[in-house]
Amino acid sequence: xxxxxxxxFDVNKLQATLVAKYGSAALPNFLAWQSMMIAVKEKSAxxxxxxxxxxxxxxxxxxxxxxxxxxxxxxxxxxxxxxxxAGDCEDFAIVKYYTLMMLGIPVSKLRLxxxxxxxANAVTGGDQAHMVMAxxxxxxxxxxxxxxxxxxxxxxxxxxxxxPVFSFNSDGIYSGAGGQAGxxxxxxxxxxxxxxxxxxxxxxx
Numbered sequence: 119x120x121x122x123x124x125x126x127f128d129v130n131k132l133q134a135t136l137v138a139k140y141g142s143a144a145l146p147n148f149l150a151w152q153s154m155m156i157a158v159k160e161k162s163a164x165x166x167x168x169x170x171x172x173x174x175x176x177x178x179x180x181x182x183x184x185x186x187x188x189x190x191x192x193x194x195x196x197x198x199x200x201x202x203x204a205g206d207c208e209d210f211a212i213v214k215y216y217t218l219m220m221l222g223i224p225v226s227k228l229r230l231x232x233x234x235x236x237x238a239n240a241v242t243g244g245d246q247a248h249m250v251m252a253x254x255x256x257x258x259x260x261x262x263x264x265x266x267x268x269x270x271x272x273x274x275x276x277x278x279x280x281x282p283v284f285s286f287n288s289d290g291i292y293s294g295a296g297g298q299a300g301x302x303x304x305x306x307x308x309x310x311x312x313x314x315x316x317x318x319x320x321x322x323x
Contacts, residue, residue, distance in 0.1 A: 131321035140201030171264045179204040210266035211251040229285040
């Protein structure tokens with residue numbers, strides 16, 4: 119019997135969705151994910167973000183969208199990422215975001231942040247588009263950065279290699295890693311809206 123950690127998420131439906139799309143071979147990732155959440159559900163928020171970040175950075179393999187999904191720019195749902203066992207930076211950030219919500223971390227403390235990673239392009243040596251997840255302990259606090267490239271969670275001031283462009287969560291879109299919701303030029307972030315709808319169908323209500 120599966121143990122849910124938040125009533126807003128249908129864990130049995132999530133498992134059924136995973137098996138239907140990826141077969142029983144994907145179950146070890148799912149069950150390990152469940153076990154990790156059960157182990158940390160009574161822990162502090164700091165412990166939760168550390169364990170979630172470590173879990174996915176160690177369990178999921180990094181891969182380009184074209185190699186993993188056969189598309190140039192695909193944003194995977196959490197069940198997609200667990201099913202494939204692989205994904206790119208957006209997929210890592212998204213699955214961490216949903217997992218922390220399942221563990222009771224308020225949406226207001228979580229942001230997905232689109233950044234430019236300085237000098238990270240392996241071919242040109244220039245900036246590389248990248249996505250990380252940010253955790254805000256309090257509304258005015260410096261965000262802590264969860265990154266698939268560096269497992270150590272560091273405050274934003276210790277990530278000078280990342281230049282925020284905009285950030286977003288289920289509540290809105292923001293300028294940079296802070297600012298006010300309602301950034302007009304990104305108001306139609308279609309990939310995020312599509313992702314939210316697909317995740318809801320999977321069981322993330």
